[in-house]
Amino acid sequence: MKFSHEAEEILETLWVSQEEKGNPETHCRLFNEEGRAEALKELKLAGYISQNKEKIILLEKGKEDARSAVRHHRLAECFMMNVLKLDKETGNMSACEFEHLLTPQLEERICGMLGHPKTCPHGNPIPQGKCCLKTGLQKEIVLKRLSEMKAGQKGRVAYMKTADKRKLQKLMIMGVMPGMKISVIVNAPSCVFQIGNTQVAVDAEMAKSVFVMTEKKR
Amino acid sequence: MTEKNKIIIVGSPNVGKSLIFNHLTGSYSAVSNYPGTSVEVFRGIMKYEGSEFEVADTPGMYSLMPVTEEELVARNILFEEKAVAVIQVVDAKNLERMLVFTLQLIEAGLPMVLAVNMIDEAEKLGITINAEKLQTNLGIPVILTVATDGKNLEALKSAAVLRADFKQTPLDFSYSQAIEEKTRKVSDLLGREYELSKKTVSLLLMVEDAEIIKVVCADEKNNCEAIKKETTALTDKYRAPMNYLITAERQSKASAIYEDGVTVTKAGRLAFNEVLSRFTMNPWTGVPIFILCIFLLYEFVGVLGAQVLVKYFEEVIFGKYINPPVETFVKHFITWPVLQDLFVNKYGIITLGVRYAVALILPIVTTFFIAFSIIEDTGYLPRLAMLIDRVFKKFGLNGRAVIPIVLGFGCNTMATIVTRTLETKRERVIASFLLALAIPCSAQLGIIFALLSGVKALAIWLIVMISVFVVVGWLTAQLLPGEKPIFYMEVPPLRLPKLKNVFVKTYTRVEWYFKEVFPLFIAASVIIWVGNLTGIFAVLVKMLEYPMQWIGLPKEAAVAFLFGFFRRDYGAAGLYDLKLHGLISGVPLVVAAVTIAIFVPCIAQFAVTIKERGIKAALLMAAFIFPFAFFMGWLVNTVLTLLKVTI
Known part of the structure; x- marks a missing residue:
């Protein structure tokens, strides 16, 4: 089930508090911020939490999703800091954005690309996913901007980062979405890439805002 | 003379809309191999067993949220004109991506018919499309066509004319809870009915489509502020742009439908035209x-x-x-x-x-x-x-x-x-x-x-x-x-x-x-x-x-x-x-x-x-x-x- 980002973050906090720190319950004041009431209602409706005046308890039904929310968050942190080499502060901020965009498919790929990490950059454990249990060929994965890729290089779209909504809309209507296979056909004087069976030409400015995961065999 | 029943053709640029229009009406609008040839709306008359229909060929559009002026022209037609059937033409080779727009059109409550065109080119790439499965999953008529050869265009014609007799219920796709709930709230504030469903109008309001905001605010003078408040409340809640989130949800549904209805076998080696194409771009x-x-x-x-x-x-x-x-x-x-x-x-x-x-x-x-x-x-x-x-x-x-x-x-x-x-x-x-x-x-x-x-x-x-x-x-x-x-x-x-x-x-x-x-x-x-x-x-x-x-x-x-x-x-x-x-x-x-x-x-x-x-x-x-x-x-x-x- 999909929740609002607020709700997902509440789940994370609850899970960390109860499962990792072993608190039996969590104090309500942690969630006093404005706008959180609606998210809490969402979770209550789904039967994920119970709440009285002071305390909130994460119920059995919500644990699975809460665990995966934490996993997403910490994977995103690893990704931002280890792969993108962002500093802690920007890394944290980008991770908070990115974690909500992870689809199961993308999550698996990122986890694989990071080598199924056990801990996040802050040293907290990352709950294991199904993919971590399977052993397979480990590949080093490098994240590149589309504009930096060479002709013939392949990969999968990680995400798009642009402040310009119209640019984002254009990329999306051409089929550029996280997780999609992408390959570069030529990269000068403009970038022409293939996604699905469509070839698209974009200028360097647009190509810069697409981040692609490329594989490099070890 | 009474007004004729209308059929509207929509779809991304360069998928063969004009060819299909020409075939249906027997008239001519420019057809070419680059996106964006039809800058105007072409209208023609189609005859079917003695009755006449007005067919409108719209400029290419990728989604209901327009980027260019011609896309806006196309959307306005859907927004304002009542049709007995809306034919969406898609490129069979890029079905996965184009189904996203199909979902959006179905959601808009339009009497859709899906024409999956250029199946000949898709087959060469090893893509086989199961029309029946698509039809069941989408709940709308699906016809596989090759517009350049006229293949199945007569079937498309009857599917469009007889759209009202098609009894399956169109797919009812729901988003994640928060989005759904907000959509309902905004819908309830809308007083007027449009040719597009209230859900679609609400979603467009939430992705901050300037044109729609203008139109709706002109119609809903009293509720305008309330609507704006609802939509910004939601936008503030998410860190990624709303449009991205909504599209991502549609895309994963579209991919699921695609994977169920389409099989892909490995494509062969690079075709000659692809080799030549690379030479022209280097x-x-x-x-x-x-x-x-x-x-x-x-x-x-x-x-x-x-x-x-x-x-x-x-x-x-x-x-x-x-x-x-x-x-x-x-x-x-x-x-x-x-x-x-x-x-x-x-x-x-x-x-x-x-x-x-x-x-x-x-x-x-x-x-x-x-x-x-x-x-x-x-x-x-x-x-x-x-x-x-x-x-x-x-x-x-x-x-x-x-x-x-x-x-x-x-x-x-x-x-x-x-x-x-x-x-x-x-x-x-x-x-x-x-x-x-x-x-x-x-x-x-x-x-x-x-x-x-x-x-x-x-x-x-x-x-x-x-x-x-x-x-x-x-x-x-x-x-x-x-x-x-x-x-x-x-x-x-x-x-x-x-x-x-x-x-x-x-x-x-x-x-x-x-x-x-x-x-x-x-x-x-x-x-x-x-x-x-x-x-x-x-x-x-x-x-x-x-x-x-x-x-x-x-x-x-x-x-x-x-x-x-x-x-x-x-x-x-x-x-x-x-x-x-x-x-x-x-x-x-x-x-x-x-x-x-x-x-x-x-x-x-x-x-x-x-x-x-x-x-x-x-x-x-x-x-x-x-x-x-x-x-x-x-x-x-x-x-x-x-x-x-x-x-």
């Missing part, structure tokens, strides 16, 4: 290929059209078979010389108007349109666009503008209409201006090539024109404020043009052009006759003789320039006559060719510029172009004289 091979194309174009239009055919028409058809008998005939029946002049002699309707239009202009324009149709249908233009994008950026345009600019070498009027495919107002203004200023049309070009027969003269003329384009283009971009253009364009596969399509397209374009030109040429003959008769013409010519002499031209050229007010090509054709009579040659000929090429756009182009860009912009352009043409003439003359260049 700058090292792409630029030579471009130069080769220009050369072939010159050989075909400049040599075959403008020299061989024009000569044949002029000397044999008109010189031997038409003019002498007509002259004898007219002189036999009309004894009054004044009236004789109306039909024959130097400026007569037959000897001047008809001769210019048929013998001079027709062969050149026809050969250009044949060549353009071939280039267009191969899919070469988007490749040229990606090669040239960086250069065009300097002029405040992007690679996409290559289409109107290249078309402008055929007919500037047509090209000015096509500037609609450009994204921002700024780009449209710059493109219209450069078309009016520095792009000579094929009729003009043909005659200019004939005028400047020497390599040296032609080279000087080319250098001057290219410099004008570059310098004025660059300056315009500096002077006109606005955001930087963004270049993005789908690159369709290279295809071998279909002879029939090239023929039909050329025919339609020439017909359009001729209808435009012919009456003007006849009118010009009549006006000149009246002008001569009343003496007004003599006064005007006298007045124009001064600027002629300033830029070093013989005063006889004034007549040609006066013609130029009617159409630029008419003016050029007048120069051509002067050259034949030996009145002008050498440097003045180059000067004249430069001046007339920059000079006013023809009347038709001017009218279209007013219509598309507004009277203010059009007048400003004209106010610059008139004096600038003479200035450039003067400059070229002065420089060439100073440098003692002889031609």
Whole structure:
């Protein structure tokens, strides 16, 4: 089930508090911020939490999703800091954005690309996913901007980062979405890439805002 | 007459909508192999077992949230017009991506029929589509078609007509809880019903579609603020743009439906057209290929059209078979010389108007349109666009503008209409201006090539024109404020043009052009006759003789320039006559060719510029172009004289 980002973050906090720190319950004041009431209602409706005046308890039904929310968050942190080499502060901020965009498919790929990490950059454990249990060929994965890729290089779209909504809309209507296979056909004087069976030409400015995961065999 | 039932065709650019429209209605709208040919809504009548339907072919759109002006046109039709069926045409090769739009259309509550087109091309790539599964999953009729061969188009016709009898319930797709809930809240605030469902309207409001916000706020004066509050509350809650999140959810649903209904076997090795395609896009091979194309174009239009055919028409058809008998005939029946002049002699309707239009202009324009149709249908233009994008950026345009600019070498009027495919107002203004200023049309070009027969003269003329384009283009971009253009364009596969399509397209374009030109040429003959008769013409010519002499031209050229007010090509054709009579040659000929090429756009182009860009912009352009043409003439003359260049 999909929740609002607020709700997902509440789940994370609850899970960390109860499962990792072993608190039996969590104090309500942690969630006093404005706008959180609606998210809490969402979770209550789904039967994920119970709440009285002071305390909130994460119920059995919500644990699975809460665990995966934490996993997403910490994977995103690893990704931002280890792969993108962002500093802690920007890394944290980008991770908070990115974690909500992870689809199961993308999550698996990122986890694989990071080598199924056990801990996040802050040293907290990352709950294991199904993919971590399977052993397979480990590949080093490098994240590149589309504009930096060479002709013939392949990969999968990680995400798009642009402040310009119209640019984002254009990329999306051409089929550029996280997780999609992408390959570069030529990269000068403009970038022409293939996604699905469509070839698209974009200028360097647009190509810069697409981040692609490329594989490099070890 | 009662209003006919409507069928609307929608879909992304370059998926075959126009071909399907042509088949359904039996009429013709331009079909080509580059995205964005249909800039207008074409409407036609379709007959089905005795009843008639109105079919509308909309410009290409990728989603219900428009990016360009033409997408907005297409969306407004869906927003405002009630249809018995909406046919979405999709490219079978890119079904996964295009299903996202299908989901959006179904959600809008439209009576959808899905035409999965180009299944032949998809099959070659190893893609097999199960129409029944798609139909079950989507809950709408799905027809697999090959529009170029007419395959299954009759089935599509009946599916559209009998849409009301299709009893499956369309897919009801729900988003994650928070989005769903908000959508319901916004829907409840909407009082008025639109042709698109309230859910769709609400979602568009949430992704902050400016146009929809405007429309809704005009209708819902009381609720406008409440609606805005709801939507911003949601937007603030998420860190990623709403549009991205909603699209991502649709995409994962679309992918699931795609995976259920489609099987893909491994594709074979790179096809020949793909190899060639890469050569056209690599700058090292792409630029030579471009130069080769220009050369072939010159050989075909400049040599075959403008020299061989024009000569044949002029000397044999008109010189031997038409003019002498007509002259004898007219002189036999009309004894009054004044009236004789109306039909024959130097400026007569037959000897001047008809001769210019048929013998001079027709062969050149026809050969250009044949060549353009071939280039267009191969899919070469988007490749040229990606090669040239960086250069065009300097002029405040992007690679996409290559289409109107290249078309402008055929007919500037047509090209000015096509500037609609450009994204921002700024780009449209710059493109219209450069078309009016520095792009000579094929009729003009043909005659200019004939005028400047020497390599040296032609080279000087080319250098001057290219410099004008570059310098004025660059300056315009500096002077006109606005955001930087963004270049993005789908690159369709290279295809071998279909002879029939090239023929039909050329025919339609020439017909359009001729209808435009012919009456003007006849009118010009009549006006000149009246002008001569009343003496007004003599006064005007006298007045124009001064600027002629300033830029070093013989005063006889004034007549040609006066013609130029009617159409630029008419003016050029007048120069051509002067050259034949030996009145002008050498440097003045180059000067004249430069001046007339920059000079006013023809009347038709001017009218279209007013219509598309507004009277203010059009007048400003004209106010610059008139004096600038003479200035450039003067400059070229002065420089060439100073440098003692002889031609």
